[in-house]
Amino acid sequence: MEEFSIVGKNVPRNDGRAKATGSAIYTDDIKLPGMLHGRILRSPFAHARITRIDTSKAASLAGVKCIITGEDTPKIKYGNWRLFPDTQDEYPLAIDKVRFIGDEVAAVAAVDLDIAEEALGLIRVDYEALPAVFDVDGSLREGAPIIHDYCPSNISVNRKIQYGNIEQAFAESDYVREDTFTVHAVSPAYLEPCAAVAQCDLDGRITLWTSTQVPYIIQCLLASTLNMRENDIRVIKPYVGGGFGGKMELRTWEFCAAFMAKKTGRPVKFTLTREEEFLAGRRRHPMKLYSKVGFKKDGTLTGKDLRIYLDGGAYNAMGPTATFLCGTFGAMLYRYPNYRFLGEHVYTNKPPASAMRGFGAPQSLFATESQMNMAAEALGIDPIELRIKNAQVTGDTIPDVATISSCGFIEALEKVAKMSGWKEKRKTLKKGCGIGI
């Protein structure tokens, strides 16, 4: 085999030394002269109208330098980036209403964290509690509370894909099964809690250091939300302690750090606690999936009819992309000559779900793979053979979705069958032991 200088060699990572010695700088490690420390006041209600906010007592606490609420901001919404600008539905700080426990209501910047935390306790917010919903069935029920006034149905996004004739495909199938699946939320739980530090120079230009996966998107969204030019905002991504999709959007503390740095003329840092991450951090979408698949006797797939309701939480975040992708992934791995997909992104009074590792794929494919196993059992076909029979190959085209430009799925299935001793084990394993795919 040809000798390469890099491929096949053990190459130490570039940042290994910095990370091994503890000298790698992450956002919370940054300390600037005169820096203020920020904390966020969060809603204790899942759904409530804000009737009054009184920050005067907190503002008079010695060491408090700046307090802002939604009313102080330019009131420009952000959310999904340029792909779906019409789905932007989130203000940096709540205006009029809070929509989940942990929703951001106000921010404080003070000379130290102790004072900032004390100030949070001195802000008085009067709420008028509203009925709340916590799952898609509740949100879609007749007469359910409306979470965003612009969206009385609570369905903020939907996506449809259809090709072939699914009704006819099922009519001509030898075996059709229909199953309902539910999947829960998953926290990305990156080890480094989110943090942001902002500094504003005398010309009003902002530098933001932030723990993010997407510095350019932050620059773009921060500019629009602050009503500034992109040229006047510089975003620096220091080392990031994991993101897994959970650090893919502009978030409140990034806005607040920049906005408050501008207001006070001093650098401002926000660092979340682990509790805040679990309370209000982004997560993988819980979903309810209804999936109907048809097969011929010999195991050939005839089609799939997939309906997915994404529990998006209180705001769209990157949910529209997830809605798009779970339909895309639903049509993948196997050849479905006929396919119909309806994906609906539903508001609930929970923390917004967003991107996380696979971004729609794990949920969709959980249903796909479960049904392959159930169908294999019902049809009396080996589950790996059933998969190989229907697997997509390089060059396959999914109408309106994708062309598979490169794919080693069958090779992978064959290899895993061989390496695991699949065939022998399926025959010889005792009761209570098993092997599955």
Added chain:
Amino acid sequence: MKQVIELNVNGEPYTVAVNPWQTLNEVLREDINLTGVKIGCGSGDCGACTVLVDGRAVSSCLSLAIEMEGKQIVTVEGMAPSGETLHPIQEAFIEKGAIQCGFCTSGMEISALHLLNHNPSPTDTEIREALSGNLCRCTGYTKIVEAVAVAGQKMKEASERKPS
């Protein structure tokens, strides 16, 4: 009321004024600027804040600074003998690819140091037990366990090379 305490961190003396409610983690990161010590959870679960106190691996987020008077503290910054030479544990972590996002690394290395100081040739199970209080969310545990075993080997070889 702040109290003035003397700490010995990585062999260097520090005099700091602390409030009783300040943790060792806060003092190390904010007063002494040793930001290699991380904070991941604040409740003793993740191990990113692990330091040695009088030779024992502890969670600096659950240690009160005021109780550290006169104690010997070692952080990741104190592991390497010089700016040019790394500690065998650090070398092994780099060589074995035991580092991804890096946020757990300093805590992992300190837990490994505690283990290897007491047990230079640990079994895989002993390594896993010693690192059980350190979470790696990038899920790179296999490489980390390999690195600790290699580091043990390196430390043993180094100590055998040393003239007695």
Added chain:
Amino acid sequence: MRLSHFDYHAPATVEEAIALLQSKGPGARVMAGGTDLLIKMRHAGLKPKAIISVKRIAGLDTIAFDEKRGLIIGAAALLADVANHPDVLKHYPTVAQAARGTANAQVRNMGTVIGNLCNASPSADNAPALLAMGADVRIHGPAGVRTLPLEQFFKGPGVTALEPFEIVTSIHVPTLAPHSGTAYISLSARGKLDCTAVGAGIMLTLKGRVCENLRLFISACGPTPIRARKAEEIIRGKELTVDAMDKAGAEASWETRPITDVRASADYRSKMVAVLTRRVLKQAHESALERL
């Protein structure tokens, strides 16, 4: 999140600590390792006005064994030191094992056995075995010293028999009878680090082949660790058989009152009480036989 503000005291004697508790009133808390207390302050809204550390009190970190009097573990003795102490490993392997099974390495280097008991979590890892061995706690208070069987110490989740201004200063484990065996087994979702979802601790004494006496405690299946007396009765005075172990397991299941929470369902816990009862019976019986 920052800790709420408090005064810190590190008295040099038990008497001084009690005087401080009295002068500071109900807002004061005693702290040893702090690994439970600080978490309650961060996450459960506990805001003590004063923290009184017992770590500077001379002699409180003792771990001492004597053939006649048994084992003494002081209030400041670390979990890691109990787990690794040669006398504990030799004479009370189950006490060492329970200490080693508590939390993770860092917490064991900070936390104490007695802190684990005083936190009075129904799932406390160190409670079942010590209860089974008939340990006593020594309590210092304004009125002097008293000794209380550990069995009477737990009153509910987070609640103990301690009166105001009292401090547990040590725990005494009697010398084990020559033909006795002990065992502790716990289950949890992640296996080691997380809180025990169900646990069982036992001490069993043989006379010949007959189980002359036994004490069986189930943890995390009620407001406190629960003694399974009826299950004990099934075994007591007989030779240990598979049938008797099954019956005792089923009986222990009836005697506990598990709830469903994040760690496990009530149903799972009930089933596991039976399984763990059988396992600890078998294990303790085997180790007692070895010592016959």
